[in-house]
Amino acid sequence: MIKINSKNVDVFYGKKQALFNINLDIEENQVTALIGPSGCGKSTFLRCLNRMNDVIDICRVKGQIIINDFDINDKSCDVVRLREKIGMVFQKPNPFPKTIYENISYGPTIHGMAQSKNEMDEIVETSLKKAALWEEVKDRLHEPGTGLSGGQQQRLCIARAISVKPEVILMDEPCSALDPIATAQIEELIDELKKDHTIIIVTHSMAQAARVSQNTGFFHLGELIEHGSTDKIFKNPENKKTQDYITGRFG
């Protein structure tokens, strides 16, 4: 089933066009990887999906992105609601400089998802368990989240993202600041999370894309060159550029 349907998406930074006519469908409860060389626009596209590009003054987005039959670029779309439905995990772990508990409870608090302290405790616990962090931090929930290791911080950020039960989770190179062991943990986690969430992950590592994703989109110079099932893209790409990139001839 198609979860996100993007039609003719163009993105401009000032006068410079960063994305050209992107048409990409994202399958529900699957992992879609966006790959491509640096500066190809894959992160820009990812940030279109929860309108994080709004933060950048000079950025303009054209075209339609339809999630649940609703165009999120429409004026009537409320970004606060949208971002409740579409969580995001960033390249560098960015926990709030607050306690582990407060990091998780922040989202549910501002969206009014817990009526009592008990409910909140439960949300915090399930979120941390889903992010495979509970065992490591259950005894120090009220210590600063910034005191965790890099990999733990990133899992904390994932736990924070899933605390509001989003339908979609966007991940912008979530492992690029982590060591191989932490990376493996996150990849396992992604596999687990796709049962309940649709996941879109931007990655530099083709191996990672091959390992975790079911679908892959290849971006180059602001264009979506090819997309399809990961198997097909990696084993039998249609486009010459895709083949060159995958075999490591550029990028």
Next chain:
Amino acid sequence: MNKNKEQLLNKRYKAEKRFRLYGQSAIFMALLFLTIFIFKIFSTGYSAFQKTWLIVPVTFDAELMMLDQNPSKEDLKDADYYDIALKSMADLDPNANEDQENELKRMVSYFFEREIKRELLNDPSLIGKTKDVYLTASDDLDQVFKGNYPRDLPEDQRRVTDYQLKIFDQLVELGKVESKFNLSFFTYPDSREAELAGIASSFMGSIFSILVCLMIAFPVAVLAAIYLEEFAPKNRFTDFIEVNINNLAAVPSIVFGLLGLGILLAVFQLPRSTPLVGGITLSLMTLPTIIIACRASLKAVPPSIREAALAMGASKMQTTMHHTVPLSMPGTLSGTIIGLAQALGETAPLILIGMVAFVNTIPGSPLDPAASLPVQIYIWAESAERGFVEKVSACIMVLLGFLIIMNLFAQIIRHKFEKKWS
């Protein structure tokens, strides 16, 4: 070739050594100036914390005080102390003629009458008896006792007469002159008489001014900074505002004084010489300092924190209030304290709005006339009496102490809160 290389290397080492030397001598110079400055102030000022007292036997003669038998508390308050005060001073030299009696009277402060009255009010049973009373010595004798007064000047160039010196030396010999901690320097308001002048009114004036300044400047500046940094669109108009805020920080303080004079006093008719007007004027000066500090610390909050909050579905306002502003507070607060410390040392604008007036009452609210510490220094530095020289330095010491405490506080805030999360 090899030799050339060695020469080059030597040259580099020498240049580095020379540079270190320059740096060290610069620091040495700075420290030297600071030491000289502090030494000068302390050596002149420390004696102001001591006060000289003459111990004079006073006879509480009911008849001279115009008291009836069994006087009530009220009677004691209304009694005439001038005659017994005068008499006790005159009695220091039984052979004094009228001129000399006058000179004797001028050996103590004009407060002597009140000091005698206080003694009796404390112990009404003294009526008819004689008791040694501590009387504040005149500022000139105070200076003589502290060794700051040149005795070898010809008599007509001195404010202390030979006769006064003679009596004074006799008293010293008898152990009737004592030096004690000068509490009145902190509890008395300003006075024309150096021995009675204190910093209470200017100290309270400074405190009230700073409080008014803080209450106006802090909220306005923080709101302006948050709006400009987080919410305002970046366009020509906001650029223009930013440039002007920076310009405002560079405006000489006397200009703000003129503004206070022209607008607060002339247009709004606020009470002259008051900490209220002083504080408002100072807040104009402090405003840009706090805005700049607050914006700088907002800028220093990593964008990743804002992104994290926004991506969680927090609104712009929630992101700012829950995350950015709390994280920027240590920087903002220490900037505020430094701005207030600047305002505390400001003199020129306060002179223009009339806080330079002679105020011999202690202000109880920001609406009472008052001086401020730096203006007090200015007033005393202008006075001719020798007694004020040490007071100037002592007042500088108090002001510096105040400033050091504030800056220390700013440092502590910065360190304490920054450590917490890093």
